[in-house]
Amino acid sequence: MKEKRNNILKLFLSFFKIGALSFGGGYAMIPHIQEEVADKRNWITEEELLEIISIAESTPGPIAINSATFIGKKVAGFWGAFFATLGVVLPSFVIISVIAYLLQQFNQYKPIKYAFFGIRAGVLACIVKSLYMMFKKCPKGIMEYILMAAALAIVAFLKIKAIYVIIACVLIGLAVSLIAGRRKKAL
Numbered sequence: 001m002k003e004k005r006n007n008i009l010k011l012f013l014s015f016f017k018i019g020a021l022s023f024g025g026g027y028a029m030i031p032h033i034q035e036e037v038a039d040k041r042n043w044i045t046e047e048e049l050l051e052i053i054s055i056a057e058s059t060p061g062p063i064a065i066n067s068a069t070f071i072g073k074k075v076a077g078f079w080g081a082f083f084a085t086l087g088v089v090l091p092s093f094v095i096i097s098v099i100a101y102l103l104q105q106f107n108q109y110k111p112i113k114y115a116f117f118g119i120r121a122g123v124l125a126c127i128v129k130s131l132y133m134m135f136k137k138c139p140k141g142i143m144e145y146i147l148m149a150a151a152l153a154i155v156a157f158l159k160i161k162a163i164y165v166i167i168a169c170v171l172i173g174l175a176v177s178l179i180a181g182r183r184k185k186a187l
Contacts, residue, residue: 024123
């Protein structure tokens with residue numbers, strides 16, 4: 001019981017740190033989550049993290065919050081999920097409240113505007129790193145490349161909602177795996 005409480009506290013503190021030190025939303029947090037929960041704490045493997053991110057991305061809600069909830073549940077059950085989620089949300093809530101107040105007071109100053117330009121560049125770098133990490137771990141074949149390119153083109157150029165593309169990709173992936181399984185059995 002004491003170990004479970006220690007894990008719950010560690011989950012809260014780990015996700016609080018991730019929430020406090022990450023800028024740019026959920027995708028920018030993924031490298032920090034990987035470093036903290038997979039590399040440093042060994043709560044999950046990198047493969048499990050990729051699965052969690054895939055599930056978190058396809059379920060309603062922000063990816064970082066969903067990831068924290070799934071990881072917390074895996075490590076320490078319901079209370080682990082609760083405190084991991086609270087840990088990742090609390091810093092943003094406090095920071096946004098303070099920034100909203102300060103921004104009303106100082107938004108006309110050029111240094112503040114330039115600071116936000118710099119933050120955007122850093123966030124973009126974190127998102128690109130997340131994309132690269134996920135790309136490295138995903139299976140690669142002609143079908144995956146075609147599906148990836150088609151999904152990107154559909155979302156970027158045809159303005160179709162991402163959720164429909166994700167559902168379609170899931171269905172195509174299931175169909176391809178079922179067909180491959182049947183072919184394997186036939187041989």
